[in-house]
Amino acid sequence: MYNPMYKSEKKPDNTASKLSTGSLPGVAKRHRSERMFKATGLIAIAGGLLFLLFVLVSIGISGIGAFKKTYINLPVPSTIMQQVLDSGIDDADYYSLNRKALRERFPDISGRRDKRALYRLVSAIAEFEMKDQVVELAPTTNAPITIKFTASDDVDMYIKGTVDVAESGAAGRLNAKQVDLVNTLKQAGAIEVGFNWGFFTNSDSRDPELAGIKGAFMGSLFTLLVCLVLSFVVGVMSAIYLEEFARKNKFTSFIEVNINNLAAVPSIVYGLLGLAIFLGFFGMPRSASLVGGLTLALMTLPTIIIASRISLQSVPLSIREAAYGLGATQVQMVFHHVFPLALPGMLTGTIIGMARALGETAPLLMIGMVAFIADAPSNIMDPATTLPVQVYLWADSPERAFMEKTSGAILVLIATLIAFNLVAVVLRKKFEKRW
Amino acid sequence: MKLRSLIIGLTLTASVATPALAGDEIRVVGSSTVYPFSTVVAERFGRMTEYATPVVEATGTGGGMKLFCSGVGEDTPDIANASRRIKDSEIEKCAENGVDEIVEVKIGYDGIVLANAVGSTLYHLSQRDIFLALAKNIPTEDGSLVENTYQTWQEINPSLPNIKIEVLGPPPTSGTRDAFSELVLETGCKTFPWLKALKDTDKPRFKAICHGLREDGAYIEAGENDNLIVQKLSANPTSLGIFGFSFLEQNSDKVQASFISEHEATFENIASGDYPVSRSLYFYVKKAHLDEVPGLAEFVKLFMDERAIGEDGFLTERGLIPMGEDELETWRSSVLSFTPIEK
Numbered sequence: 001m002y003n004p005m006y007k008s009e010k011k012p013d014n015t016a017s018k019l020s021t022g023s024l025p026g027v028a029k030r031h032r033s034e035r036m037f038k039a040t041g042l043i044a045i046a047g048g049l050l051f052l053l054f055v056l057v058s059i060g061i062s063g064i065g066a067f068k069k070t071y072i073n074l075p076v077p078s079t080i081m082q083q084v085l086d087s088g089i090d091d092a093d094y095y096s097l098n099r100k101a102l103r104e105r106f107p108d109i110s111g112r113r114d115k116r117a118l119y120r121l122v123s124a125i126a127e128f129e130m131k132d133q134v135v136e137l138a139p140t141t142n143a144p145i146t147i148k149f150t151a152s153d154d155v156d157m158y159i160k161g162t163v164d165v166a167e168s169g170a171a172g173r174l175n176a177k178q179v180d181l182v183n184t185l186k187q188a189g190a191i192e193v194g195f196n197w198g199f200f201t202n203s204d205s206r207d208p209e210l211a212g213i214k215g216a217f218m219g220s221l222f223t224l225l226v227c228l229v230l231s232f233v234v235g236v237m238s239a240i241y242l243e244e245f246a247r248k249n250k251f252t253s254f255i256e257v258n259i260n261n262l263a264a265v266p267s268i269v270y271g272l273l274g275l276a277i278f279l280g281f282f283g284m285p286r287s288a289s290l291v292g293g294l295t296l297a298l299m300t301l302p303t304i305i306i307a308s309r310i311s312l313q314s315v316p317l318s319i320r321e322a323a324y325g326l327g328a329t330q331v332q333m334v335f336h337h338v339f340p341l342a343l344p345g346m347l348t349g350t351i352i353g354m355a356r357a358l359g360e361t362a363p364l365l366m367i368g369m370v371a372f373i374a375d376a377p378s379n380i381m382d383p384a385t386t387l388p389v390q391v392y393l394w395a396d397s398p399e400r401a402f403m404e405k406t407s408g409a410i411l412v413l414i415a416t417l418i419a420f421n422l423v424a425v426v427l428r429k430k431f432e433k434r435w
Numbered sequence: 436m437k438l439r440s441l442i443i444g445l446t447l448t449a450s451v452a453t454p455a456l457a458g459d460e461i462r463v464v465g466s467s468t469v470y471p472f473s474t475v476v477a478e479r480f481g482r483m484t485e486y487a488t489p490v491v492e493a494t495g496t497g498g499g500m501k502l503f504c505s506g507v508g509e510d511t512p513d514i515a516n517a518s519r520r521i522k523d524s525e526i527e528k529c530a531e532n533g534v535d536e537i538v539e540v541k542i543g544y545d546g547i548v549l550a551n552a553v554g555s556t557l558y559h560l561s562q563r564d565i566f567l568a569l570a571k572n573i574p575t576e577d578g579s580l581v582e583n584t585y586q587t588w589q590e591i592n593p594s595l596p597n598i599k600i601e602v603l604g605p606p607p608t609s610g611t612r613d614a615f616s617e618l619v620l621e622t623g624c625k626t627f628p629w630l631k632a633l634k635d636t637d638k639p640r641f642k643a644i645c646h647g648l649r650e651d652g653a654y655i656e657a658g659e660n661d662n663l664i665v666q667k668l669s670a671n672p673t674s675l676g677i678f679g680f681s682f683l684e685q686n687s688d689k690v691q692a693s694f695i696s697e698h699e700a701t702f703e704n705i706a707s708g709d710y711p712v713s714r715s716l717y718f719y720v721k722k723a724h725l726d727e728v729p730g731l732a733e734f735v736k737l738f739m740d741e742r743a744i745g746e747d748g749f750l751t752e753r754g755l756i757p758m759g760e761d762e763l764e765t766w767r768s769s770v771l772s773f774t775p776i777e778k
Contacts, residue, residue: 095742116747120752124479124749125482128482205478206471206474206475206478207478279510283510285509285510286462286510287490287492368492370492370493371490371491371492371493372470372473372474372477372478372490372491372492373488373490374477374478374481374488375460375481375487375488383460383490
């Protein structure tokens with residue numbers, strides 16, 4: 001009988017078989033069909049790789065801009081610094097002062113409309129940036145200083161070349177006048193493009209130039225931690241009990257059929273379940289990553305149980321018999337011998353389940369995790385979103401600059417998944433070596 | 436052994452990391468039309484004050500009201516956004532669950548336009564024209580329905596140009612579509628006396644007739660993305676598109692809005708209510724939470740600030756059409772004294 005456990009590592013010696021069977025009838029035809037099959041397989045793999053490459057490259061190209069950010073360096077003359085000192089560094093009206101600094105830089109701008117256009121060159125948090133930088137410098141004299149402002153998303157897109165300049169001189173939402181101003185700043189060397197650390201250290205924002213993934217990343221981390229602890233422990237334990245200890249009767253086969261069915265249930269159903277049980281019955285807080293983790297654990301449990309049972313089944317009977325032969329009890333046999341052997345397979349199942357949980361948004365919609373949450377969660381009870389939810393929310397936003405942020409977040413999500421799989425491979429290899 | 440310590444370690448980490456209490460941040464739910472404005476104020480509020488940034492969820496107006504009215508307490512929302520006024524049935528439902536004092540806040544207006552590319556014919560439409568152009572089945576004067584076979588605008592109304600009917604608009608899931616159905620199609624529908632009477636006797640049938648759109652290519656569902664509709668209009672000068680006023684304002688170099696009932700879709704006309712296809716945006720505050728949830732009163736105050744919903748406020752930059760000065764002043768005084776809705 002063919003046993004995959006004893007599959008030879010060596011490849012069959014093709015030349016020898018060809019020599020001995022070359023003259024038999026139909027052999028040429030059979031070889032041709034074999035070559036055809038191999039070629040088809042190769043084409044399939046190459047096609048798959050090509051699609052993967054295409055996806056990665058297109059997301060990479062559109063997402064690379066998310067990691068760069070445009071700044072505008074603006075001089076703050078001594079007249080304004082005097083006003084800061086007069087009203088106190090902490091209490092100055094930076095809302096008016098940063099606008100005044102912009103007007104001083106372009107003294108020939110007049111009229112309400114043009115002034116508003118000028119103010120829109122910097123981001124919505126210009127006043128806070130100015131305050132932070134002035135407070136840090138703690139000036140004692142009214143000597144002029146330079147403040148580094150984050151450019152608005154429209155300026156950012158123009159500098160990065162995301163938007164085309166129309167015949168009228170306008171670029172995207174910037175009108176011709178604003179484009180002129182930006183070009184003046186650029187020629188004066190006041191525009192600076194740097195690495196966008198904010199993309200990793202900020203949380204969600206409605207201003208694309210300020211939005212970052214920290215909140216979503218932390219949310220994903222907490223959610224997955226809860227999900228992993230619960231689903232791995234419960235999943236592996238149920239698999240061991242069902243496979244090794246439970247009697248085979250109608251009841252256990254009923255359970256088995258149901259577990260297999262649960263693995264195919266659409267994920268939104270688990271969201272409804274989570275809403276009814278965790279929020280409705282237990283009264284847990286809405287949007288918390290604890291609830292998200294619990295809900296996703298329900299979803300991943302069947303996957304883990306099925307994978308764990310299969311890997312338990314694949315442990316050869318001889319191992320069990322040897323353990324019994326040495327006088328081990330059933331529990332000793334399972335936990336000392338079968339379980340460690342089956343663990344690599346269980347880990348693979350868990351990683352597959354976790355990867356699915358990491359990419360899930362639908363169940364989270366029902367429990368309030370698809371929301372605008374600007375503060376990063378610091379524990380599993382805080383309101384949180386996850387990375388795929390962030391991608392979804394940004395892709396839906398009207399501001400065009402969110403397009404590159406969306407792709408950037410996808411890149412981070414993919415990188416996280418790859419890291420995940422690497423850890424799984426390393427863990428698996430480590431456990432495999434012991435046997 | 437290693438695995439056992441790993442499991443124990445993970446379990447311990449999880450149990451230690453569990454704090455005692457949930458956060459006491461402000462919770463906002465409701466309309467996806469108000470969501471962009473609410474989130475901007477929430478973010479600013481989080482940045483300006485020492486309070487946590489409010490959590491804003493877009494659940495739709497109806498879904499938001501349901502959550503809002505589910506009771507008083509830490510696990511219920513503090514604010515419900517709405518792209519329409521609260522219904523009497525919702526007020527009753529709220530009262531049943533102990534939410535008997537609700538403060539109503541109007542934040543401004545949202546207009547919906549029917550536009551085409553700059554340079555093509557400017558339309559002067561009435562709601563009846565639009566209804567007859569887009570309805571799946573059109574009513575006759577004697578109370579029966581016939582299939583809509585109008586091909587050009589001129590067939591409907593001789594004063595309109597002889598151009599093929601083609602309108603790009605949002606899908607049924609969109610709030611813009613809801614408002615369009617209600618403000619344009621229903622109004623056009625009601626110009627037929629028997630349909631107007633039908634609204635009181637058989638509302639579901641009235642809705643089915645008035646809200647049903649053609650599926651023969653005259654009305655094209657163009658997705659939720661208004662930016663996309665604007666781009667398609669420039670590429671195709673004979674079609675009209677339905678989208679929010681803020682997109683018209685930002686693309687005024689590319690698209691022009693049709694006059695509806697002889698009113699142009701301008702900032703002033705929408706604010707004064709002359710332009711018929713506009714709706715008011717609201718949010719509702721649970722008065723019982725004002726003393727319980729830290730920062731709730733300040734959040735409402737920031738929303739009512741001149742810098743937010745005033746004429747030059749940061750919300751107008753996001754496409755909100757502000758109220759006139761007098762109206763704003765009236766609302767501000769009633770809101771800031773937190774006077775609940777009278778039943």
